Amino acid sequence: MAIFNIQKREIECKIVYYGPGRCGKTTNLEYIFKAFKKQVTGEMVSVDTEGDSTLFFDFLPLGLGKIKGCDVRVQIFTVPGQQKYSSTRKLVLKGVDGIVFVADSLEVRREKNMLSLKDLQQNLKDYGLSITRVPLVMQYNKRDLANEGLPIMSVEQMERDLNRQLKVPSFQASAIRGAGVGNTLQECLKLTLVSLQRELKWSQ
């Protein structure tokens, strides 16, 4: 839930990277941290396990400067994707303003993608939000792994699996190389700010 300080004309909103375990949510944030130095306003925090999986969350604060007379600050989080962290995932999702759903392009992860999207839908519902209304962007990550000889799904198949009904903007990406990361984030920020502007009725 965005925090709008009318006196100071400041808005702080929350973007969450959601998706199955090992799909590349943290890698997205690591790239953003490196590539968007100008916007990054603090350290990236990762709370991970010995096995390098996200344990609680990753956190990265961004400042977008003045938009329509308001200073816009963004808190970006990732959730832990693995099934065993379901309660933490739900806690991190609370108060979300915009979501990037990172799907794994590997064929072997097809079912995990769908389960994770279903989990997102249920968690949003529990918070009284609808997945069809919340600002949401899809990212089909790990496209580069096709070059390594691993079987990946076609974009058409991923669209059919995950985006047939939602019809939200989607991007191909290789987060490890930075490809598609910026576009995904920009689109999510755009949708989120438009939604907040409508909701909070903020103007110059």
Next chain:
Amino acid sequence: MSIKDKVKMLLKEAELYKSQRLLKESKAKYLEAITLINTNDQIPNKESLISAISKKIDFLNTGITRWEQSASKPEVSPKVQDLIKKLFTADDSLGSEAVKALKSAITLAKFGQYKRAIKEFNNLVGVDQVAIPAAKNSLKCIIEIGSIEDALSQYYQWTKSDVLNEEKKLAIKNYLQEIMERQGVSIPIDVPGSKEEPTKKTVDEKHDHEDDDIIDITSIGIRFNHGPKKGDHVELDVSFQAGNVLSLIVSSNDKLLIESLKVGVRLDDMDFYSPIAIFKGSGVVETNTRIETGPKRGDYSLDIKIHSI
């Protein structure tokens, strides 16, 4: 593609999945490779090849087991705990310092940081405004990482130190008793200092007792069956919960909603959203007050008492 090439491809895939830390997927590919080798006589050095692959599977199994047995919410460093408190405690500019401290300790408990949460709850047990929820939450956390006996021992420490008055001691005793009953433990609990051990519950105590069963509610949904919002369904975040009383803030812009939630209005069709599930139930509006100071000036503060859940 020859069998040899197929095996090579499977092994390469397995290695790549391993590099992605997809351990189960990697194991599946190694097993596929073993099956293929076993069913084919053209492959030289079958035994040593299978043995080498089996070693890789053993290594993966160790990783999978370690992962599966690891705690889902291990204790993290104080620095990370501070960050968790800062990032995940609802901003409550209206609440007192004690309420804010209680909320941030609850956040720690939700993230499984029980040891520090217990410490912070215990520091608040002496603060009148939050003594009961602090004590209850402390006991909950103690049971989570220890046992009922540990919780009892903590309770007796409080009673001996006179940090709680008689009324509060009784409320906490009842809460602990209820937990014990649910878990099938029957240890009598004394209320040191009380002249008479209550044998019969008064009506009020009975209600207090019911309050103790209420779980944490994060938000509510109200379906209006009458009044100006008849037919509407609204969802509101809970800003604070004390037992079965939920406090909410309603924006001054939502005049119809404020009018629909006058004191005494019974809400028969409610959804109570908790971190674990949604419960159906009913409630009654207990207070509806205009906020006169602070950043939420002009908005309305409402207390809704849960009637049934």
